Amino acid sequence: MPIHDLGYRAWQGTLVPELGRFLAIAVTGVRLAWRNRWLRRIVCMAWLPAVYLSVVVLLYEQWLAQGGGKLVPTGMLSNFLLVGERHADWSFFLWVFFRYPQGLLMVVVVGMIAPPLVSQDVRTRAFLLYFSRPITRLEYLLGKTSVVGGYLLAITAAPGLLMYLAALLLSSDLGAIGQTWDLPLRIVAASLVLVLPTTALALCFSSLTSDTRYATFAWFAVWAVGWITYALLVTSVGATASEHWELVSLYHSLGRVERWVFGLERGDFITRVLPAAVELAVLTVVSLAVLVRRISSPMRI
Numbered sequence: 001m002p003i004h005d006l007g008y009r010a011w012q013g014t015l016v017p018e019l020g021r022f023l024a025i026a027v028t029g030v031r032l033a034w035r036n037r038w039l040r041r042i043v044c045m046a047w048l049p050a051v052y053l054s055v056v057v058l059l060y061e062q063w064l065a066q067g068g069g070k071l072v073p074t075g076m077l078s079n080f081l082l083v084g085e086r087h088a089d090w091s092f093f094l095w096v097f098f099r100y101p102q103g104l105l106m107v108v109v110v111g112m113i114a115p116p117l118v119s120q121d122v123r124t125r126a127f128l129l130y131f132s133r134p135i136t137r138l139e140y141l142l143g144k145t146s147v148v149g150g151y152l153l154a155i156t157a158a159p160g161l162l163m164y165l166a167a168l169l170l171s172s173d174l175g176a177i178g179q180t181w182d183l184p185l186r187i188v189a190a191s192l193v194l195v196l197p198t199t200a201l202a203l204c205f206s207s208l209t210s211d212t213r214y215a216t217f218a219w220f221a222v223w224a225v226g227w228i229t230y231a232l233l234v235t236s237v238g239a240t241a242s243e244h245w246e247l248v249s250l251y252h253s254l255g256r257v258e259r260w261v262f263g264l265e266r267g268d269f270i271t272r273v274l275p276a277a278v279e280l281a282v283l284t285v286v287s288l289a290v291l292v293r294r295i296s297s298p299m300r301i
Contacts, residue, residue, distance in 0.1 A: 026143045106194060197280045226248055
């Protein structure tokens with residue numbers, strides 16, 4: 001090559017719009033996380049509860065088609081639904097899906113993905129590479145949160161919407177669409193309730209240390225300590241006062257707000273739902289504030 005050909009040249013490839021620059025970070029993070037064999041297994045396993053609950057919906061629709069009337073449910077069902085009313089019952093099935101299998105799998109999935117996302121950049125000084133390019137702090141933040149949020153939506157909103165579609169196909173009543181048209185919106189809203197605070201908290205822990213092990217321990221400790229504390233308090237004061245202690249457990253606060261999103265909360269909103277909603281909102285804002293400060297620290301002179 002002649003020496004006079006050296007120097008800057010025009011880029012011949014496809015330029016990425018500025019609004020999509022964070023996708024480079026997100027796609028890379030998703031691909032790196034997907035290399036984990038156990039993560040692939042857990043994500044695939046996360047779709048199985050939707051299949052099982054679809055079978056439950058099929059049996060329910062068959063019972064409804066055979067003239068199943070309204071019954072007075074007992075036990076756990078008496079707190080959430082009136083058997084025989086399609087909208088309430090489908091909402092209950094979806095809430096169970098979000099509350100139990102997906103709620104527990106969420107803790108595991110985030111614990112496998114989020115801890116190294118920022119902590120490795122802190123340890124390897126990768127910030128010097130990121131911010132030497134035309135990437136802003138917001139784009140870096142969007143890229144990292146998109147990795148965790150993308151996986152969470154893949155195990156919550158995606159199978160939830162598929163479960164709703166399967167319920168429509170399995171229903172023998174053409175009026176099911178008119179009765180349950182708002183459930184897809186509730187599924188998306190419940191997914192956001194789950195994704196936003198958990199993603200912000202996990203990345204906040206990741207940004208506070210350069211050792212991934214500490215971030216992983218902090219993440220699982222929050223859930224374990226909160227759950228155990230709630231169980232001990234309920235055992236000591238009795239089950240009748242259990243709702244007053246839900247704020248000590250992030251898992252139970254999420255369940256309370258998700259129950260309200262699906263329209264299953266019969267109590268007063270201000271006393272039963274608002275405290276949990278405020279707790280999740282404050283947790284999200286504080287975690288994002290700490291995360292932004294930690295991301296900005298390498299750029300300070």
